[in-house]
Amino acid sequence: MKELSLSIFADESGGQNGTSKYYLLTLVFHDQAQTIDLLVKNYQASLAHKRLPDIPFHASPLINGKGEYENMDMADRKKLLACFFVFARKLPISYKTFSYRRSEIPNLQSFVTNLRRDLIVFVFDNLNYFQQYDSIKVYYDGGQPAISATLHKAIDYSLSKNAVVFKDADPQEYRLSQVADFLCTIELSALKYANKEETKTDIKVFGHITEFKKGYLRHLRKKSLS
DSSP states (O other): OOOOEEEEEEEEESOTTOOOSEEEEEEEEEETTSOOHHHHHHHHHHHHHTTOOOOOOOHHHHHHTOGGGTTSOHHHHHHHHHHHHHHHHHSSEEEEEEEEEGGGOOSHHHHHHHHHHHHHHHHHHTHHHHHTOSEEEEEEOOOSHHHHHHHHHHHHHHSOGGGEEEEEOOTTTOHHHHHHHHHHHHHHHHHHHHTTOOOHHHHHHHOSHHHHIIIIIHHHHTTBOO
16 A cells, blocks of 8 residues: 655744734645646746746745845736746645734734644644545744744644654745745735735735735635635
8 A cells, every 4th residue: 555645834924023913824735646746847837938037936025026036027026926826726735824913912822822722623623634644744944943843732732643754844945835935925915905904015916905816815715724
């Protein structure tokens, strides 16, 4: 019998010491039996066809024209975003985002407690899904120790410790880590639009709320796990 393996890629937005009104953690789930090699090649071919650089995708710098995107104009950044969206939309993945308003988690302990509780409830609600796999590998870049510790405790509590392998994930090496970053940004944008907090940059990139919902959110939410 072939071993069934599930990969979980984690990414967060907001950070414990950030200034954003929200803190989000997104988990992307991928059955390793479902290859994504052809989809990656098609994504790379799309970039080459549009004469866009194949650099590790990082949503926030792309949207704001920072880092590797600093010298790229808005038109090309929007094209790159659209290419990655098509790639993410076609992937055989699902995802879950946990979101919190920073005013409701006044300190680190409160955040960790809420996140651990919500992770455990989510795993138990989807226990049949997780238990079909012989091994579960969690990839996280380890950028925030509180996230690493909370992921360990929640998943170890909910599932067999022997079934979970935690690995550091460098977004430059893992396309699905980049997808987790992208989905985290989309869900953050959804919160901002819903609460009328979208910025001028959000509107330049995604359009007004109707365009954002029809163009991005409704397609990606089809992959969301409850």
